Amino acid sequence: MTKMAAVGAIAAITIAACGSDDDSSSQESDTTDAAESSDAPEPDTTDTTEAAADETDETDDTAVMDEDAMEEGEAVDLSGVCPETIVIQTDWFPEAEHGALYQMVGENPQIDSGKKVVSGPLVTHGGAETGVNIEIRTGGPAIGFEQVVTTMAGDPDITFGYVLTDEAIENYADNPTTAFVAPLEINPQIIMWDPETYPDVESIADLATADGGDGVTIRYFETGAYMRYLVNDGQVTEAQLDGSYDGSPQIFISEGGAIAQQGFASAEPYNYENVFEDWAKPVDFELIHDAGWQAYAAPLGVLDSKKEELTDCMAAFTPVVQMATVDYYADPDAANELIIEAVNAYDDFWVYDQGLADFSVQAQLDLGLAGNGPDDVVGNFDEERLTAFIEAAGPVYGVEGLTVDDLVTNEYIDSSIGF
Template identity: 40%
Template sequence: MTRLRSVAAWVCSVGLAVGLAACGDSASETEPSASAGAGTAASASYNTPLKGICPDTVVVQTSWWPEVDYGATYQLLGANPKIDEGRFRVSGPLGATGVNLEIRSGGPAVSFDSTSALFEKDDDILLGYLDLDEVIRNSAEHPSVGVLAPYAKTPLMFFWGDQSSDFRTLADIGRSGRTVLVGDEAYLNALVGEGLFQRSQIDNSYDGDLRRFVAEDGKLVQVGFVTDEPYRLEHDVAEWAKPVKYLMVGDEYPAYANVLGIRKDKLAGNRECLSRLVPLFQRAMVDYLADPKPANDLMIEVTSRLDTAGYELSSGLLSDGNTKQRELGLVRNGADGVYGTFDTARVQQLITRLTPGLTEAGTPPAAGLKPADVVTDEFIDTGISLN
């Protein structure tokens, strides 16, 4: 799903932000302050030799600004990373591996180009974060392959503010006839096609802010991410400042979110690199969940230096996201007990559910698409699991 979390841009523009940094421009390139610039405490433990095996700079494209979803990636940055404010990037040693890591912001930072599109435009990008829906939708024209499933359950949710409503299933929302404010996403065709939602209740005009939600007193249902909007609405949006109710999409729809993937035609030539690199991402998530503060502090610092039109992070928001990653089972071991693996039966179910709607929309998946075409566990270290 394309991320449209620009709530902070709105609260900044109308003066409703609580504890968010002011909007403004930044200088071109800086080092983070001493409080956040020393890299993560565990970075020296990432010492698998990558020099001469991986690119000298491993470029990772994210799909949004720094946020809790990418905490494990920032965990890998070694000492004194540099912030390129003009290009919305941060780079530094990839632990003690002998190569560098460059993390690129997505969403507004790249004019909302998808990671699939950026793969095609810039050959320097080795890895990128994509939702598996995107991988399946683009499998015919812009194929890519997921090599790690950081999230076992998508943080995607539908939320509402009317406390008298108590939707328990997606079908409950559909039967209510309540307006569902969303973007234009692949999974919606599946939900409508299966009769869970009514086409007439779908409003595709969501542009990322929360003004309409607040203006309508939360009586509509809106798409969002459980690691973001609930905390912001309760703590950062003074015009709302109360909890919302939500329903997790992943309880009924087998999506994999924020899959770490590679352009398909680059897979063979990078096999040796990926066999060493992917386990580092696995270990980084284990370390990040055990002690998220260093990476969170770095992401707060990085975001504060970028011209994000008001999007900011706070320690409270990130801490709440870390709690939800664990308590809601967003980040957990795969069905085989290994962190980061894909369930091929679940991937097949997703392909099956998406194909009719994508075909009707004129973007059919590759003919005969199978799970092995879009995901692989080849590079996973089966000895790495979350406690």
């Protein structure tokens, strides 16, 4: 990345990435040494997707995964149930938080710098082929900062997309979606502050009474629905809010840490300590997840209008995504190499290097951003957590009557796959 003098590029980077959790953009990239995660044990992946096979075993056009297929790296046939190319719309540039997707790209990937697309054969555990291709599309500025749900609704070529839970609620009336697997367990978004300036602040709520009792100004991206929740919940006050955040670190740095600011746990702590030379020291933060806004940040979802035709595909593809998630965090090097290569080829304001990729992977593991849910399964949705989130988010969006079943499903999850 660049130093402070060239921060105009990085400023734009975080407009979406650190801008807003319902803005379908994300600069999640983070923590220390990815190589450390290679010590993670190999999960028991027997009996994967038998449910999918059972559901479709009356025809020859089924996804075939015998009980040892994924463990041994054998081929998994998705060609009978999935499109020839599974097109996935992401919410931002390539980054380590999207690692599970890039883990599924096989040998000799194609990088289209004009369209900002990475494509190639879709592979599963051990590089085994699936009979279909994968296309990963860049979000954020590449789609005009449009929400992924909106982009999906306007482009029939998109198979699945990153559908944040709060974005799903916001768009439910016009474009209902169902999320079916969640590679990330916890949203990386944070509010951060300078621990030297505010040594007694330990949480977002503490910022309301700091600075002599007047409260610390919090800069945030004005469309962030989580902030309305924090106000309604009494954790922050209207007087603290400054919605002018544009992703740039310059104001935070020029203020000498007198203000607080939003960001991502998987990026800002690294950048402020190691990249922004005019700051070059740690920041403290609290995840908005820990403050109560517990949306899933990057689950794969499908438009409900396409759910019936893609049901068999989701049943077969979901365990592949689960396995890719486990494999990526066990050994992220190859996928991160592709991520960095793609970012360099795109040659846009978004920049990404090995240090940030390594930091991101380790931070995601250390903070539980990636991992199993409350059980031993990766990728599934915690229904109790989502029920509470719907209750918290409903008033923010003026939506009533939604249930967990309206927004997500665990029906395709293979419960044998976990970290």
